[in-house]
Amino acid sequence: MTLPLVLAAVLPLVLTPGSQRNVLAAAVNVVAWVVFLADLVVHGRLVTRYLSTWIGRFDLAVVLLTAPWFLVTGTRGGQFILLIRLARLARLVVAGPDARRLVRRVGRVGVVAVGVVLLGAAAAYAAEHPTNPQFADYGDSLWWAVVTLTTVGYGDIVPITTNGRLVGVMIMVMGVGVLGVLAGSLASFFRLAPRTQLRAPSTDDHAEALRREVIDLRAQVERLNDGIARLLTEDAERNGPSRSATGPGGDPTGADDRRNPTPRP
Numbered sequence: 001m002t003l004p005l006v007l008a009a010v011l012p013l014v015l016t017p018g019s020q021r022n023v024l025a026a027a028v029n030v031v032a033w034v035v036f037l038a039d040l041v042v043h044g045r046l047v048t049r050y051l052s053t054w055i056g057r058f059d060l061a062v063v064l065l066t067a068p069w070f071l072v073t074g075t076r077g078g079q080f081i082l083l084i085r086l087a088r089l090a091r092l093v094v095a096g097p098d099a100r101r102l103v104r105r106v107g108r109v110g111v112v113a114v115g116v117v118l119l120g121a122a123a124a125y126a127a128e129h130p131t132n133p134q135f136a137d138y139g140d141s142l143w144w145a146v147v148t149l150t151t152v153g154y155g156d157i158v159p160i161t162t163n164g165r166l167v168g169v170m171i172m173v174m175g176v177g178v179l180g181v182l183a184g185s186l187a188s189f190f191r192l193a194p195r196t197q198l199r200a201p202s203t204d205d206h207a208e209a210l211r212r213e214v215i216d217l218r219a220q221v222e223r224l225n226d227g228i229a230r231l232l233t234e235d236a237e238r239n240g241p242s243r244s245a246t247g248p249g250g251d252p253t254g255a256d257d258r259r260n261p262t263p264r265p
Helices: 003-014 022-046 054-065 078-095 097-128 138-149 162-189 203-245
Strands: none
Touching: 003 022, 003 078, 022 054, 054 078, 097 138, 097 162, 138 162
């Protein structure tokens, strides 16, 4: 996410057409739309079949819906236009890998938090409702669970039974863990945490390194095979004539001369 995209997504939410600074607001909205249009064009030229991906389609929808239509239709429907412009913030979220990683992590934490709130509220309601008038219905118990999970603790609803207090302790412990994960995720996203470890190589980098090593090893094996074949050829050429000139016993005179010696006169 670059600074122009961030400014183009945030400023139109503050300066809307039809406000007191109408000319400035209109100029800011037009420039912001041009920034997102340029970003779409750049991605379309650099990424193959960008508009065929879901991110490309979403980017195109954001550009079309947030176009400066107010120059043609006027400033009617300002609240609806403002709501549509929130899609630009979503565009920034889905664009970067860090943002997508943050959304996935926050989504998991949100699922856990919702589950803890619903189950904790049900358990506290079952334990407190017969004796505690503050837990009049499940809505009151749900409100208490949310306040307890966020560690706010208004004190307007307080459990009095042992089981209800145990449920409260469990929700408070889970709330501390949820807030810790959220704080760590946000710090990592905004680069607030110090980077003390080197970035681990990705799977693609590791596979590419292995492929290069296999290619180098194959080339070495081929060179060794060529060298061995050349040595064998040279040895055969060097030893071939001498073997054909000697007899079976290695004597150049032959075996028949030994068996039938020439008689002396």
